[in-house]
Amino acid sequence: MKVLVTIQAVREAVREARKQGRVVGLVPTMGALHQGHLSLVQQACRECSFVIVSIFVNPTQFGPREDFAVYPRSLSADCELLKREQVDVVFAPSVEEMYVPKADTWVEIPSLSRVWEGRFRPGHFRGVCTIVAKLFNIVQPDFAYFGWKDAQQLIIIRKMVEELNYPIVIVGCPTVREKSGLACSSRNVFLSPKERAIAPAIYQSLKIIQDMVKSKGITQAKKLILAARKFLKNYPQIKIQYLAAIELQTLRPVKKVGPGVLIVVAVKLGKVRLIDNLLLT
Amino acid sequence: MKVLVTIQAVREAVREARKQGRVVGLVPTMGALHQGHLSLVQQACRECSFVIVSIFVNPTQFGPREDFAVYPRSLSADCELLKREQVDVVFAPSVEEMYVPKADTWVEIPSLSRVWEGRFRPGHFRGVCTIVAKLFNIVQPDFAYFGWKDAQQLIIIRKMVEELNYPIVIVGCPTVREKSGLACSSRNVFLSPKERAIAPAIYQSLKIIQDMVKSKGITQAKKLILAARKFLKNYPQIKIQYLAAIELQTLRPVKKVGPGVLIVVAVKLGKVRLIDNLLLT
Numbered sequence: 001m002k003v004l005v006t007i008q009a010v011r012e013a014v015r016e017a018r019k020q021g022r023v024v025g026l027v028p029t030m031g032a033l034h035q036g037h038l039s040l041v042q043q044a045c046r047e048c049s050f051v052i053v054s055i056f057v058n059p060t061q062f063g064p065r066e067d068f069a070v071y072p073r074s075l076s077a078d079c080e081l082l083k084r085e086q087v088d089v090v091f092a093p094s095v096e097e098m099y100v101p102k103a104d105t106w107v108e109i110p111s112l113s114r115v116w117e118g119r120f121r122p123g124h125f126r127g128v129c130t131i132v133a134k135l136f137n138i139v140q141p142d143f144a145y146f147g148w149k150d151a152q153q154l155i156i157i158r159k160m161v162e163e164l165n166y167p168i169v170i171v172g173c174p175t176v177r178e179k180s181g182l183a184c185s186s187r188n189v190f191l192s193p194k195e196r197a198i199a200p201a202i203y204q205s206l207k208i209i210q211d212m213v214k215s216k217g218i219t220q221a222k223k224l225i226l227a228a229r230k231f232l233k234n235y236p237q238i239k240i241q242y243l244a245a246i247e248l249q250t251l252r253p254v255k256k257v258g259p260g261v262l263i264v265v266a267v268k269l270g271k272v273r274l275i276d277n278l279l280l281t
Numbered sequence: 282m283k284v285l286v287t288i289q290a291v292r293e294a295v296r297e298a299r300k301q302g303r304v305v306g307l308v309p310t311m312g313a314l315h316q317g318h319l320s321l322v323q324q325a326c327r328e329c330s331f332v333i334v335s336i337f338v339n340p341t342q343f344g345p346r347e348d349f350a351v352y353p354r355s356l357s358a359d360c361e362l363l364k365r366e367q368v369d370v371v372f373a374p375s376v377e378e379m380y381v382p383k384a385d386t387w388v389e390i391p392s393l394s395r396v397w398e399g400r401f402r403p404g405h406f407r408g409v410c411t412i413v414a415k416l417f418n419i420v421q422p423d424f425a426y427f428g429w430k431d432a433q434q435l436i437i438i439r440k441m442v443e444e445l446n447y448p449i450v451i452v453g454c455p456t457v458r459e460k461s462g463l464a465c466s467s468r469n470v471f472l473s474p475k476e477r478a479i480a481p482a483i484y485q486s487l488k489i490i491q492d493m494v495k496s497k498g499i500t501q502a503k504k505l506i507l508a509a510r511k512f513l514k515n516y517p518q519i520k521i522q523y524l525a526a527i528e529l530q531t532l533r534p535v536k537k538v539g540p541g542v543l544i545v546v547a548v549k550l551g552k553v554r555l556i557d558n559l560l561l562t
Binding site: 100 | 288292380381383384385386387388389390391392393410411414415418419421440441443444445446447448
């Protein structure tokens with residue numbers, strides 16, 4: 001496994017792989033790898049004959065009051081994990097390698113970027129789209145892997161790829177959860193033991209909605225959301241930022257839920273911001 | 282020469298050319314081809330072994346009160362001209378082929394897009410960057426050709442390519458002029474015979490500045506611009522929108538001119554908007 005830090009070295013590695021007729025898969029990450037990332041990597045390794053994992057904590061997707069400076073970084077541990085998965089290349093560039101001074105070229109989907117996560121994280125998806133577009137142009141993969149955990153990100157990237165005509169298949173991989181049901185997240189390390197004990201309630205609130213739909217046939221979004229909110233009131237440490245039933249393509253709230261409706265939730269638990277979601281089937 | 286109207290057909294043609302080891306050049310145009318376009322095509326044909334010319338009047342780069350509806354269109358005449366140049370593929374998609382309904386993914390460089398042309402054409406460069414990014418992703422050329430006539434566009438595209446890491450060389454080609462000095466433009470057809478007789482004054486005003494620098498060593502931008510403005514006052518039909526000496530990279534006005542400073546001008550002549558520029562050497 002090669003660990004490369006320059007764009008040029010990555011381009012050369014991909015060119016060589018292409019010469020050998022290999023199918024190129026990209027897994028963009030910010031490092032601090034957990035089981036969720038590894039499931040993306042494993043799927044990429046099953047489907048592609050040349051797998052690149054990028055590790056880059058992208059400053060442009062963090063707000064000025066967000067956790068860029070303290071976001072967990074663990075490059076050598078990450079590389080150990082990726083080696084075991086038989087990844088071909090780790091691309092771990094510096095900020096200077098990825099952004100020229102005063103960089104000001106942006107890729108954006110305004111209509112999908114100002115709601116839900118975007119409302120609480122202005123500029124976040126502009127940063128995400130821009131860095132992903134850059135990685136796509138550097139690696140030019142056949143497949144790129146993103147987790148359903150960040151559902152709005154996945155939907156936005158899919159739309160960007162469609163609308164900018166990137167010849168890349170975007171693969172969405174299921175959220176990996178701890179036994180407690182808590183979605184794997186690099187930010188879970190910031191939770192205190194007490195907060196970690198409470199955190200599974202987030203997913204439980206989504207399961208409550210799923211159960212009400214499945215077993216009682218309730219479809220009124222208002223009623224379902226209310227029940228989930230009521231359940232979370234049992235945990236006063238959890239402050240809900242949003243909890244909603246939305247349409248997959250447009251991200252607009254629905255009045256009646258059904259297959260293909262996504263339940264999304266974002267909370268603050270102490271100082272840690274956590275998100276989760278559940279797709280109704 | 283193939284005339285293709287679908288993205289898929291273009292991708293297949295490029296894939297075939299790549300298999301043969303050909304070097305791919307793209308000349309993006311809006312059709313209504315004149316000598317300026319043909320000089321781009323000729324340079325592409327000299328430097329590349331597979332040349333694609335796109336002809337697409339891109340709606341997203343026209344403002345609501347601009348001339349999208351009446352912009353000259355002459356596909357069959359354009360194809361005749363390109364056939365003579367031994368172009369390999371003409372890509373002439375419909376608006377529906379290029380944009381999904383309610384498309385909302387944009388590529389933009391705010392800092393360079395709101396000045397000069399951008400001030401008079403809000404949204405113009407966002408439309409340009411977006412369509413060029415799309416064409417780059419569809420064709421994935423090695424080289425792409427743009428005219429110095431649209432200097433701000435060329436500078437913006439170069440920055441976009443650098444900052445989004447497109448593996449494409451942007452070639453800037455010199456402005457082609459009529460004998461009178463008037464820069465070739467698809468919009469020249471809108472000029473009345475009287476206006477056409479006056480239009481060469483635009484380039485003459487730039488030459489006046491060049492002469493003052495060359496022969497008299499004057500470098501004070503204010504003085505030079507004033508002289509050019511004074512000259513254009515002889516033509517009351519010409520309304521100046523801007524006339525300035527600017528820095529190539531940043532597009533910022535300079536106080537002192539020197540090599541690498543660009544003199545840019547935009548005017549309205551009757552109902553026709555014309556631009557021109559001159560690079561000091």
